[in-house]
Amino acid sequence: MKLYNISINNLLRRKLKLLFVLLGLIIGIGTIVSVYSVVDAMKLEMTRQASEFGVNVVITPDAGGLAFSYGGITLPEIMYDVEQLTNEDVTTVASVSSKEMIKIISPKLMGLAKLENHKKAMVVGANLQEEFTIKPWLRLKNDNEAEADNDIKANAEEGDKNMSFQSLDLSRQELALLSLNDNQVIVGSMSAASLGLTEGSVLQLEGKEFEVYGILAESGNGEDNQIYMSLTVAQELLNRPDEITVIEMAVDYSLSSEEKLLSELEAALPHTQITSMRQETLRRDEMLTRLVRFGMTISVLVLLIGMLVVGLTMFSSVRERTREIGVFRALGFRKLDIAKLILLEGLLISIGGGILGYLFGMLVANYSGELLVGREIVVQWHFSTIVLAVGLAIFMGLISSLYPAYSAANQDPVEALRFF
Amino acid sequence: MSEIMISINNIIKTYRSMGDEVQALKGVSLSIKKGESVSVMGHSGSGKSTLLSIIGALNPPTSGKIEIDGIDLYSLSQEKRADFRREYLGFVFQQFQLIPYLTAHENVMLPLTTTRRSNKEKQEMAKEALVRVGLGNKLNRLPNQLSGGEQERVAIARAIVNEPPLILADEPTGSLDTKTGDEIMALFQKLNEEGLTVLMVTHNPDNVKYLSRTIMMKDGRLLNHDEQLITTMNNTIL
Ligand SMILES: Nc1ncnc2c1ncn2[C@@H]1O[C@H](COP(=O)(O)OP(=O)(O)OP(=O)(O)O)[C@@H](O)[C@H]1O
Numbered sequence: 039m040k041l042y043n044i045s046i047n048n049l050l051r052r053k054l055k056l057l058f059v060l061l062g063l064i065i066g067i068g069t070i071v072s073v074y075s076v077v078d079a080m081k082l083e084m085t086r087q088a089s090e091f092g093v094n095v096v097i098t099p100d101a102g103g104l105a106f107s108y109g110g111i112t113l114p115e116i117m118y119d120v121e122q123l124t125n126e127d128v129t130t131v132a133s134v135s136s137k138e139m140i141k142i143i144s145p146k147l148m149g150l151a152k153l154e155n156h157k158k159a160m161v162v163g164a165n166l167q168e169e170f171t172i173k174p175w176l177r178l179k180n181d182n183e184a185e186a187d188n189d190i191k192a193n194a195e196e197g198d199k200n201m202s203f204q205s206l207d208l209s210r211q212e213l214a215l216l217s218l219n220d221n222q223v224i225v226g227s228m229s230a231a232s233l234g235l236t237e238g239s240v241l242q243l244e245g246k247e248f249e250v251y252g253i254l255a256e257s258g259n260g261e262d263n264q265i266y267m268s269l270t271v272a273q274e275l276l277n278r279p280d281e282i283t284v285i286e287m288a289v290d291y292s293l294s295s296e297e298k299l300l301s302e303l304e305a306a307l308p309h310t311q312i313t314s315m316r317q318e319t320l321r322r323d324e325m326l327t328r329l330v331r332f333g334m335t336i337s338v339l340v341l342l343i344g345m346l347v348v349g350l351t352m353f354s355s356v357r358e359r360t361r362e363i364g365v366f367r368a369l370g371f372r373k374l375d376i377a378k379l380i381l382l383e384g385l386l387i388s389i390g391g392g393i394l395g396y397l398f399g400m401l402v403a404n405y406s407g408e409l410l411v412g413r414e415i416v417v418q419w420h421f422s423t424i425v426l427a428v429g430l431a432i433f434m435g436l437i438s439s440l441y442p443a444y445s446a447a448n449q450d451p452v453e454a455l456r457f458f
Numbered sequence: 459m460s461e462i463m464i465s466i467n468n469i470i471k472t473y474r475s476m477g478d479e480v481q482a483l484k485g486v487s488l489s490i491k492k493g494e495s496v497s498v499m500g501h502s503g504s505g506k507s508t509l510l511s512i513i514g515a516l517n518p519p520t521s522g523k524i525e526i527d528g529i530d531l532y533s534l535s536q537e538k539r540a541d542f543r544r545e546y547l548g549f550v551f552q553q554f555q556l557i558p559y560l561t562a563h564e565n566v567m568l569p570l571t572t573t574r575r576s577n578k579e580k581q582e583m584a585k586e587a588l589v590r591v592g593l594g595n596k597l598n599r600l601p602n603q604l605s606g607g608e609q610e611r612v613a614i615a616r617a618i619v620n621e622p623p624l625i626l627a628d629e630p631t632g633s634l635d636t637k638t639g640d641e642i643m644a645l646f647q648k649l650n651e652e653g654l655t656v657l658m659v660t661h662n663p664d665n666v667k668y669l670s671r672t673i674m675m676k677d678g679r680l681l682n683h684d685e686q687l688i689t690t691m692n693n694t695i696l
């Protein structure tokens with residue numbers, strides 16, 4: 039028989055006490071693990087979004103300090119006295135010296151076109167293959183929707199594994215569908231609903247007839263209100279030849295520095311405003327950092343309370359075992375042996391609490407993550423996290439057992455054996 | 459090797475608690491030879507347990523000197539005293555004081571826990587001790603699965619497992635019925651005959667016949683021989 043046999047037997051016998059101490063640890067460790075996992079999953083999700091939604095540089099006309107709202111509804115009318123972008127600018131962009139960083143350029147003309155009933159609709163002229171590649175979340179509602187869904191999922195999974203630019207899948211099936219004739223349009227879901235359009239129906243824009251080639255599945259973005267057509271068709275229809283409203287680009291920052299590309303673009307296109315979505319990402323990162331700090335503060339508080347629970351329970355257990363400890367001392371246990379006995383109990387509980395706390399935390403992360411982030415998140419099982427969790431639990435358990443162990447070792451055996 | 463097991467010289471013990479002072483021992487001198495079996499009797503509060511705990515290397519006296527087998531107990535460090543208890547002393551407590559979550563076998567192994575013996579050796583020694591007290595067949599019972607007499611035997615086995623030369627027992631039969639108490643006393647007698655020195659606090663005059671000598675205590679002092687005779691007679695009359 040060794041000291042640990044005594045500790046184990048004692049723990050197994052005092053199940054309720056054990057449960058109480060375990061709970062303290064489980065809640066403490068569980069909170070940290072769940073916060074950590076949720077944040078980890080959110081980070082992953084954000085990086086995935088950032089790279090999946092490949093647009094990260096937007097070039098717009100310089101509105102002279104006026105914020106140019108893109109993404110929502112743009113009103114080109116207020117931009118009349120602003121020098122507009124042209125086809126030439128697109129060529130310029132494509133020929134800057136860091137051009138190898140630019141993976142996709144999607145120039146667009148946006149404007150309002152008259153419908154039959156004198157209402158107006160937002161028309162977007164774009165090179166659709168590029169546009170749909172740079173915005174992979176856009177896809178057509180079609181008859182075999184389920185199949186398309188699967189495709190998207192498969193793509194997303196690939197994206198998880200390899201979050202580089204190569205994951206922008208140029209060979210997606212739908213792109214093959216996108217050989218629009220000049221009299222064909224693709225309609226955003228909300229426009230389609232408000233105009234009563236379905237696939238194949240006919241639509242008049244500025245007196246010209248167009249056939250609805252397809253309806254976009256709802257994206258929740260500005261595209262839902264738009265009518266897509268070829269860039270050249272739009273330029274002709276809106277009578278704004280050569281004109282471009284916005285150039286969106288997918289840039290691979292891993293190849294070279296962001297600053298270099300941006301300064302080259304600025305030099306080449308002096309009258310434009312160049313927005314790098316990296317800034318966006320940075321802002322999001324900052325938000326995330328704050329969130330992490332908040333979560334960690336709470337975790338540390340919960341952890342401290344957990345330690346207090348463990349410490350108090352251990353301490354009261356030591357008090358309860360006064361006689362027992364006196365007997366041990368009378369039988370020749372040294373003070374250090376008594377301290378070891380208590381610390382060993384703390385250690386055993388800690389290991390159990392760490393493992394259970396980790397599982398509990400992962401469980402909470404899995405269920406609460408969806409609630410917090412608003413979409414299903416992928417909580418990662420890291421071996422390093424479990425090592426960290428158990429390590430932390432051991433640290434916690436030992437720290438909070440220190441004083442109980444010390445006080446147990448220093449109990450006066452005579453006092454403990456007053457019956458003697 | 460000296461003939462004397464316990465040598466006590468003018469021990470005084472004063473307890474101080476919350477400003478209160480109690481002199482539990484007021485100058486006790488005593489000598490017990492190896493192989494003796496001695497009972498300590500006296501009224502409640504007369505200092506019997508205090509004396510036993512001082513001899514048990516658990517409770518430093520306020521003044522005076524105590525030697526066991528020639529070793530000056532309280533000149534040893536605390537840790538050395540713990541080792542001394544383990545090697546020299548067997549304790550039998552009132553109400554047995556078995557550890558409730560350990561089996562009889564494990565309880566008996568307790569004094570061996572912190573020694574450098576192999577697990578196997580510990581188990582064999584503990585088993586042997588249990589056989590010696592007649593409990594060789596109840597190794598794996600928990601204390602609450604044993605009768606009072608059986609628990610007492612486990613406690614005695616635990617006290618002798620290390621083969622200490624001296625056994626200290628505080629009212630070992632206090633919570634047993636007469637018949638079981640007599641069996642336990644017979645066991646102590648047997649152990650004494652096998653060479654152990656026994657020092658036992660008891661309230662029960664019937665136990666005295668199993669032991670070779672009786673010491674009477676009153677108000678923190680030992681009664682001298684004549685006083686003892688009178689008290690013993692009074693007890694017999696009562
Ligand atoms: N740890 C202690 N602190 C303070 N006073 C104590 C302590 N232990 C014993 N005493 C006091 O010392 C005196 C002797 O106590 P002790 O326990 O030695 O008596 P006893 O002869 O064993 O009595 P009993 O037969 O009731 O067990 C008593 O007055 C008791 O109250």
Ligand SMILES: [Mg+2]
Nearest residue numbers: 457458506507
């Ligand atoms: Mg007593």
